Amino acid sequence: MDEWLKHSTEVEASWVTADLTIFTVREGQLMVLLVERGVEPFLGRPALPGGYIQKDETLREGALRELWEEAGIDGRRLHLEQLGAYGEPRRDPRGRVVTIAYLALGPDLPAPVGGTDAERAYWAPVAQLQSDAQALAFDHAEILSDALEEVRTKLEYTAVATAFCGDSFTLSELRKVYEVIWGQVLDPSNFRRKVLNTPGFVQPTGEQRLPPTGRPAALYRRGTAWLLSPPLLRGGQQS
Amino acid sequence: MDEWLKHSTEVEASWVTADLTIFTVREGQLMVLLVERGVEPFLGRPALPGGYIQKDETLREGALRELWEEAGIDGRRLHLEQLGAYGEPRRDPRGRVVTIAYLALGPDLPAPVGGTDAERAYWAPVAQLQSDAQALAFDHAEILSDALEEVRTKLEYTAVATAFCGDSFTLSELRKVYEVIWGQVLDPSNFRRKVLNTPGFVQPTGEQRLPPTGRPAALYRRGTAWLLSPPLLRGGQQS
């Protein structure tokens, strides 16, 4: 590979990893999947799941493989999108490691199983992590923060909220996703009106679901639209 | 570095590059900066400017350095944001190369000077490139397409349009940015009302500018807000 280096000896090979920020809504909270590191550096510290990209896989394939290896989660049914690359020269004490951060979203996911490196995988409430962000390994606190901001924004102008719901869901469940992630209560009636008036956001299945108490709720599945127009803005809704 | 590889011999080091999609508005068109490649592969083919990230620089610093080396443009005054990572295993015939794509925006920029690798740098109209996208080297057509989509969307809900204008600008100039990038004509009066009613989007300088013909236009500079609320949606404006 050395013959490519023409102008500078300052170029060197890097290791490329994929790290995943996996969000789900559980018990009325936004949760993120963390692993307890089983190897140095940051041994024993919580971290986002991730690992090295292999020779013949795409970045996305690598992210999916790490998700499976480290937490036993099949990511093919999750919403998975790239967040961005993080490559500060000293973000990893071992050398130059550039990580490609992925954002994954899913409905209330199964409890993760331990990974191959004897890591322990578990769901952690995001709200609680914000206070002591120092706990996370590498620059994972920054990645998590960016991921959260990304999700909050995307809720407004895409149908990404449906990724947190199952195949069919009630409007209350969908609203709960917005409320948990935005951290604000939304008016049920206005929320319903907006969602139903946004073409392609959701479509009724015709089925119903019985809540623990109260009137049955109609079920919906996600519609064909990804971009919402008009968007669902979190503005000054008070109550 | 080899002691890190525990589970697989399938991991190998990668080369990490930065590629830039630099947009500007010139002559009523959206233009992108291209270079004619001076080395193999894709010798002589147009490509986005870019090159290898060096040992001790951040990804962003590398992007800025390549911009300077390949096109003689000082990017410190440009809006520069990361687009994402592109890492298909065979995107570069020389081996595993992961590129971090950056999006740069600037006001009508000076004609670029040739780069160090005897590349010729020039502005190309984006609209014209869409037709024969095959002309670009590597996966740069895909990167360009993603960059364009990103800019179109960000115009709606951020003040990024001001990055295409100089330090002070008229509302007509700002509107022209939207019209060129969205490819649709906007009503001048309604555009003015929306921009001025969006808190922090622009602020008046008190100065005026004389157009070639017509009434003098008030000058504005960018305001303090980055996110626009309410956003400037491109919906069904007809005329």
Added chain:
DNA sequence: AAGCGTTTAAGTCAACATGACCTTTAGGGG
């Protein structure tokens, strides 16, 4: 079976935002 609590569903209304269109203002050039 009548009443109650609860949740979904649907309606009301004033305030505000939007798109289409029109009028006025302020320059330069003939």
Added chain:
DNA sequence: CCCCTAAAGGTCATGTTGACTTAAACGCTT
């Protein structure tokens, strides 16, 4: 001095929003 042009500002019918109220449909209790 009139005309052309572009900026600036106004009008108005139509939609959308947030706050709030009312109706419907279930289980549960009495």
